[in-house]
Each structure stands twice: as structure tokens, then as C-alpha cells.
Amino acid sequence: MRAPAPPLSRRRVLAGTGLAVVSALLPRAAHGAADGFRILRAHPGSARLRGPDQPPTAVWGYDGTVPGPVLRVRRGEELRVRLVNELPEETVIHWHGLRLPNAMDGVPHLTQHPVAPGQSFDYRFVVPDAGTFWYHSHRFSSEQQERGLYGGLIVEEPAPVDVDRDVLLILDDWRLTPEGANDEASFRSFHDAAHAGRLGRHFTVNGGPTLDLPVRANERIRLRLVNAANARVMPLRLERLAARVMAIDGQPAEPFLARESRLTLGPGNRADLFVDATLEPGASAALILEDVRAEVPLVRLVTEGPPARAAPRGEPPPLPANPLPERMNFPAALRIDLPLEGGAMSPLMMRRGEVPGHGIDPAARIWTMAGQASSGHDGPPLFSAKRGRTVVIAMPNRTAFPHAMHLHGHHFRLLDNLDDGWKPFWLDTVVIDRQRTARIAFVADNPGKWMIHCHMLEHQETGMAAWFEVT
Ligand SMILES: [Cu+2]
Structure with a gap:
């Protein structure tokens, strides 16, 4: 069964073109402090998880939004974030996938004391790897992350990567009540815990039900996918377009074409795809979540306007390597x-x-x-x-x-x-x-x-x- 696509007017359409898209896509307020820290306030807020014409859902978010603001830093630079806890309970931030100093890892009682309500904590470290990462609460995670305490972290390569667009897509599933509220009664459900975890039937991309992404013919788009769900393994398929896997979990891979443009992301996984928009103007291709019960179109790449160039680009070089170990000593492992x-x-x-x-x-x-x-x-x-x-x-x-x-x-x-x-x-x-x-x-x-x-x-x-x- 195929879930019906909402009419265009109800879909969110990305405005703007080119590399500005990412910053237009997600809230990126300038909350700077005098000492160079980006202030990130964790507090209750609301998000239109069901679209602009439905009442919003109460959430907890960084700066009150879901997802939280996209953080950007260049590889080798220092990330400075001051977490201010304006929640009714303690919290921390874990920087998922970053090979950072232990004291900055954000694990309560192992690497730091939890941050009490009204308190703050300074995260400060040099970022060693370029790629697609994310940050999320690591305290009472099954509740706090499910309430919306997560966001994207993009670590830029030393030199700009040659693509026409760079788009972060954070995917999640939600268990909502018929009124559209987060189903808090089933937080910490023993049944969920003993089975497959908390799974929801309402899917979001960047905090909304669907997203239209206008592209020009023969553009190259870098899609940065993040699975921010509590427990759902997400089998994804891109219709009608080839998906070249450039990086997984933030780290450059030896590039390969995903078979049938399918890719499965577990909770926490990321993938960077290069997609060349090879469809004719007016045509569209959906990124589909292949749920067992339905195919859910999350994102539509809509080809419009004059072509970016006469033909698609050639095969891309791999992303620049990060400083990972080149060999392992298996005999002494x-x-x-x-x-x-x-x-x-x-x-x-x-x-x-x-x-x-x-x-x-x-x-x-x-x-x-x-x-x-x-x-x-x-x-x-x-x-x-x-x-x-x-x-x-x-x-x-x-x-x-x-x-x-x-x-x-x-x-x-x-x-x-x-x-x-x-x-x-x-x-x-x-x-x-x-x-x-x-x-x-x-x-x-x-x-x-x-x-x-x-x-x-x-x-x-x-x-x-x-x-x-x-x-
Ligand atoms: Cu498990």
C-alpha cells in the first residue's frame, strides 16, 4: 500500500537555491556569547510535526525547536557550545560519532555530572573529523530524545566539496495520540523495552511530515541523512535516481552506488549520498521509507527551472579522508x-x-x-x-x-x-x-x-x- 502524498500546497517547499538551502532549512538562530560559545538552551517548545495546517505538538528541543539548530564547524576547529538546561529535569548532550576528548562525551555519571535544571555546561573540543554527525540528549534518553532533544552537526571539510546543494535530512518516527500529542503515557513502556523499542507511526523529516526539495536538472545534491528515531531501523529507497554512498556514520567511504538506490539506517546511523538530478524538468523523485505497512514518501526532489548544465557530472572523487587509523594489528588484538x-x-x-x-x-x-x-x-x-x-x-x-x-x-x-x-x-x-x-x-x-x-x-x-x- 502506498500512503497518499499530500497535495503540494500542504507540503513544505524549500525556498532558495544553492548552498544557502541548509541554513534556510532549519532554524539557525545566532545565540552567541561573548566568549565564543554558541548557547544552546534546552527547553519545552512546540513543533508542527503534522504539517503547517495542523496544531503543533508540545516537544522539548534545543532552542525549543525540533530538530535543534544545525551546528556547523570546520574540521580542526574548536566547537564551543554552552548547554543551558531550562528543562524540569537534568540533561546532557552527547555528540554522536565524534572522536572527541572523553570529558566532552556527554555520558552522565561516566564522563560528567548531569546538568541540573537551571545549570549549564560548556562543551568545548577540537573536531577531528569532517562529516555528518548529530547531537542528542544522553540522559533519560528514551524520553528526552523522543521529546525532540536532538539536532544535526555538520563538520565541514577543509576545502569545500564540489556539489550544487547540501541538504541535511533528519528522520524520526513519533508515537502521537489522535490529538497529535506525543504519547507520553507510553514512555518507559515495559512492553516496548522488552520488544523492538518505541516505534511510532508518524514520520518526520526535519520536524515536518514531508519536504519538497526543488532541484535543477543535472545538479549534484549532497543528501545528509540522519536516523534520529529511538528504535526504528529505516529501510530507505530513492525513486528513479541513482544514490552514490559517499560516507557512512560521518566517515568517508570508498564511494559506491547503492543497489537499487536502497539504504538501511539503524537508529543513530548517518549516510551522505551524492544524487545527480537526472530527471527531466517537471519530474520528481521521492525518498521513501519502506515501512512494513506502507511506503512513506518523506522527501520529494522536484526538478524545475532551467537545467544547471547540459549533462550530469562525472564520477565524483571520494571525500577527503579523515585521520583514522590506517592499519590494525590483528595478531596482537x-x-x-x-x-x-x-x-x-x-x-x-x-x-x-x-x-x-x-x-x-x-x-x-x-x-x-x-x-x-x-x-x-x-x-x-x-x-x-x-x-x-x-x-x-x-x-x-x-x-x-x-x-x-x-x-x-x-x-x-x-x-x-x-x-x-x-x-x-x-x-x-x-x-x-x-x-x-x-x-x-x-x-x-x-x-x-x-x-x-x-x-x-x-x-x-x-x-x-x-x-x-x-x-
Ligand atoms: Cu537493542
């Missing part, structure tokens, strides 16, 4: 087995005789990693690695659900099944389907205490979290 277990239909829950109902007991631990259920900051570290050591982690998923395993402070390679060869890209979050095993490898080159956890936030909060130490 620290090898860790990290089986993922628990959840509904698991022996763990059968033994405990849990009766799924409403409300997660704060002590509910229904998922385990290597036999341990943890908040990710209590208990001993999962392992300790000397700085510079190669670490290989095997994660057999022995549960009935997929998991999106996220590593803090490092990017990793996804290893082949038969040997230690790897896929031609880096990741910071990998989706592991049920009853499958993923093996990842990274160089533990960033000192500190780092989390590894499921980015399905309801799983993270019910045990599927751990931390490790690089000394």
Missing part, C-alpha cells in the same frame, strides 16, 4: 566476546517470570551483554585496553530482535565473516539482526571511559549497555 541476550521470548525473561505491563522498573534489567545487565556506567568495565591496541569485538545477537550497537569515542570496521578483512567504510553504530553475529574492530586510541550500548534507547535503558576503558 584484544578479542572480546559480547553475546547479546535477553528480551521478550528469551530464557532470561521466562526465568524471571516477568509480566509485561506499563512502566519500566528503574531496576528492570531485561537485556544483557556478556551476561551482564548494566546502565553502562555502573559496575566494572567490560574490558580495559592500552592506548593504541586493536580491539575485536564479536557480538552474537541471541535475541529475537535486532540491535543497533553504538561505540563511543571511536569508529570501527565491520569485519568479514571468514577472516579479518573489512567492509570499505567505517561505522559508529551497527545494526545486528536477530540470530546474526557482527564482528567489529577498532584501534582503542582515545583515552577514557567509553560506552558501548544498544542505540535502541529502550534497550539501552534496560540493561543493554556497558563501558570500557582506554588507558
